[in-house]
Amino acid sequence: MTMSKTLIRGAKVLGGEPQDVLIDGETIEAVGAGLSADGARIVDAAGQILLPGLVDLHTHLREPGREDSETVLTGTRAAASGGYTSVFAMANTFPVADTAGVVEQVWRLGKEHGYCDVQPIGAVTVGLEGQKLAELGAMHDSAAGVTVFSDDGKCVHDAVIMRRALEYVKAFGGVVAQHAQEPRLTEGAQMNEGVVSAELGLGGWPAVAEESIIARDVLLAEHVGSRVHICHLSTAGSVEIVRWAKSRGIDVTAEVTPHHLLLTDELVRSYDPVYKVNPPLRTERDVMALREALADGTIDIVATDHAPHPHEDKDCEWAAAAMGMVGLETALSVVQETMVETGLLDWAGVADRMSFAPARIGRAEGHGRPVSAGEPANLTLVDPAYRGAVDPVGFASRSRNTPYEGRELPGRVTHTFLRGRATLMDGKLA
Numbered sequence: 001m002t003m004s005k006t007l008i009r010g011a012k013v014l015g016g017e018p019q020d021v022l023i024d025g026e027t028i029e030a031v032g033a034g035l036s037a038d039g040a041r042i043v044d045a046a047g048q049i050l051l052p053g054l055v056d057l058h059t060h061l062r063e064p065g066r067e068d069s070e071t072v073l074t075g076t077r078a079a080a081s082g083g084y085t086s087v088f089a090m091a092n093t094f095p096v097a098d099t100a101g102v103v104e105q106v107w108r109l110g111k112e113h114g115y116c117d118v119q120p121i122g123a124v125t126v127g128l129e130g131q132k133l134a135e136l137g138a139m140h141d142s143a144a145g146v147t148v149f150s151d152d153g154k155c156v157h158d159a160v161i162m163r164r165a166l167e168y169v170k171a172f173g174g175v176v177a178q179h180a181q182e183p184r185l186t187e188g189a190q191m192n193e194g195v196v197s198a199e200l201g202l203g204g205w206p207a208v209a210e211e212s213i214i215a216r217d218v219l220l221a222e223h224v225g226s227r228v229h230i231c232h233l234s235t236a237g238s239v240e241i242v243r244w245a246k247s248r249g250i251d252v253t254a255e256v257t258p259h260h261l262l263l264t265d266e267l268v269r270s271y272d273p274v275y276k277v278n279p280p281l282r283t284e285r286d287v288m289a290l291r292e293a294l295a296d297g298t299i300d301i302v303a304t305d306h307a308p309h310p311h312e313d314k315d316c317e318w319a320a321a322a323m324g325m326v327g328l329e330t331a332l333s334v335v336q337e338t339m340v341e342t343g344l345l346d347w348a349g350v351a352d353r354m355s356f357a358p359a360r361i362g363r364a365e366g367h368g369r370p371v372s373a374g375e376p377a378n379l380t381l382v383d384p385a386y387r388g389a390v391d392p393v394g395f396a397s398r399s400r401n402t403p404y405e406g407r408e409l410p411g412r413v414t415h416t417f418l419r420g421r422a423t424l425m426d427g428k429l430a
């Protein structure tokens, strides 16, 4: 039996006082104390936090081309499990999402499966090769309505191409999301360049390889009066550059991943490739600078960089292993541990960094909206008192490459609603 009305009873909306939220069809009908159930399905949310549905600006869904690691279906199921109602799918698929045809294919698959909205990201350059600008306008004008463009996985390293891309997206209010990695400075790089890389004898990935590109790109964005977004900031120096750029009024936004808020390069001493990621895990000092920057708004959002890999691409020696970690199903717990339980952010702040702000940057219509009457019912319920060890066997993602296996993390997403429909109910996918 499908009921069109759901009453969420006694949830702390954005961490505030307990309230009832009545959903009718696709919309929030009322928010208040002691609302009448009136035949609605009741969700008892005592002690739980109600957030706007989470929005991930940086997800790798791997379809088309690498369906052995993830598909739009399994990736969006993982997203719903993690409390997400909208994900932006990166363009480094096979074929690359550099034409209207490929972005429309991904967009259609998202619509068919319905676990969360899928907004395709278009490549900046043809084939992610960094040589020739892709058809950004055609992707924007397509049914997928692309507004975010990125060569993520690769850096748009040519300054002239980057300048042209920034000029092009300015015309329709789009944004270029840069994977900041100077290619020559990171040839053969295997981990963060520092004390640990020297001791282990692994090729170092210097902070300046990230920072020099960010410095260049905020200056380019200022020069052409356009908007630039920096993917996965990982160093204290990157934070300083973004802080300086914002103080100058440059239109720059930035993201940090959950793993860069928690893990350090000390973990590489295990030689376990589950800790191999791009950009690499940095030092404790970097982690603390990233947390502080997320708290004070220098870093605008948390984005997962969910990067599924099949077992065989990770279960090998360090140098041969693929880079990346899955993240959709653990992101909120890591943010609770690193930001909420440390007192750096309250739940309203989490709603901003994981829903309002990413929806605004990516122009995700109907997402990142206030929890109030008349708004689309895209909602996430979290039980913050839950404590449990991460067990990847229970993941909805097709891949298991999590750095948190067996680690106890706080909080658990119990319910996710996409336009009023439960995609996750009592911790189980609908």
Ligand SMILES: [Zn+2]
Residues within 6 Å of the ligand: 152, 153, 154, 179, 231, 232, 278, 279
């Ligand atoms: Zn990247």
